[in-house]
Amino acid sequence: MGVEIKVDGLTKSFGKQVIWGDVSLTIPAGEICVMLGPSGTGKSVFLKTLIGLLKPDKGSIVIEGTDIATCSERQLYEIRKLFGVLFQDGAMFGSMNLYDNVAFPLREHTRKSESEVRDVVMEKMELVGLVGAEDKLPGEISGGMRKRAGLARALVLDPEIVLFDEPDSGLDPVRTSFLNQLIVDLNAQIDATFLIVTHDINTARTVPDNIGLLFHRHLAMFGPREMLLSSEEPVVRQFLNAQRIGPIGMSEEKDADELEAEKDQELPALPPIPLQLEPSNGVARRSQRPPGEWCREHGVTPPPGSFEENMSMATGA
Template identity: 90%
Template structure:
């Protein structure tokens, strides 16, 4: 089972440049979360701070009672064993075949025999649908296969937290859909805590249990998927529904004149909330809730057509 990540008042700068400040959220154990934000808002920096590769200026990241922002290096090393990371490009060693790439963390961090290593590697290759490709080099396979190989490597130490840094970058919509299904299936199988940084709106609308949005150096909102997909908060509404009307401009923020010019425009209706992607075997994940449950509990009327199974199927959700 995954572990909870509690982030409190986290602030990070590079020199005089504030990346984001006072970020507070709790990533629930075993759930799938997505972190969104316009380009340059520090989403990858946030991932690196969670795993202790970057130190925040202020704030804390509490994992199993340890604040990794201030703990000694030896404790941080132990906490990092809870993590698996899928990097944007897979980060495979080009001179190693897939088998050796995936075996690398086991050989570096465990005392397993080669027969035990082989059992684990073949299990993870099977898990991501890559059995039979173990002798290929990273340069001999497609981008989607490299992503899955990188995911297999991220899973070999049986992590309780898995971080995905833009797993859909460089993938076409079909491969992204396959990867999304794989992520949901894996969460159902291993019950780890998943955090996905992505720009893909369809992924954000259909995969996670919770969504966060970084914008203009702060966390605009974080909470259950249905909360954000029904939100009238301008930046959340604009980003999650890919609309032009709102505070986000081509570069960063729109100026006062642009916002004033938009003030008389009628906002487009919120699109229906799609069904959440389910595991391939049809058995709901432990953290998965009934469609519309959050809206009902909070007295929110979802947009017309929400949670329509037929609508979700035709839109590729």
């Protein structure tokens, strides 16, 4: 069972440069959340702050009753045991084979015997589909396999929170699709809290239970997937639907002249909200909601064609 992460009034800056300020959100226990934002908006900084690698200027991050923004190093060490992290490039030790890479946290942080270590390592490698590749070096395998090996290593201590820093970075669309399915299947199996930082819009539209968007040094919105995918808020609408019209420009924000030139242009229609990706076995995850439930509960009419054939049933139409 995952644990809740409650963030309140979080602010982080480097020198005079404010990265983001007054960020408040609650990442629900056991759910999959995605954090989006244009390049340079501090998504990876947010992950590093959540795990205590960076200290915020203000605000709190409460996990299991402990505020990791102000706790002692000893308390932080204990809280970090709840985390597993998949880094952008997998962060494999190049001189170690995959088995030893995955075994590394167990050998460093537990007193398990080598036979116990082997049982855990092989279990996690089987979860990510790498059984048979344990003797290969990171340089001998594809980027997708390195990501899966990094994920196996992130899981060996049975974390209750798993952070994914751009897991699709460097992967082609097909391998990104396989990785997305793996993430959903893992969440169904281990019921941990997942937070994914990504630029991939298809991932954001189909995988998570909740979506957040960082923009212009603040959290523009955070909430259930259907809330953001049906939102008319300009920056949310533009980013989640990969549109050119809106406040985001090549240098993050558009200037006043660009916005003035766009004001009479008709916005493209919101695309249909896709069905959320389900586990491979077809059994819904604990946190997965029926298609259209949020829209129905809040009186929101989703874009035409949303949820395919399930939409009429889900909305009661």
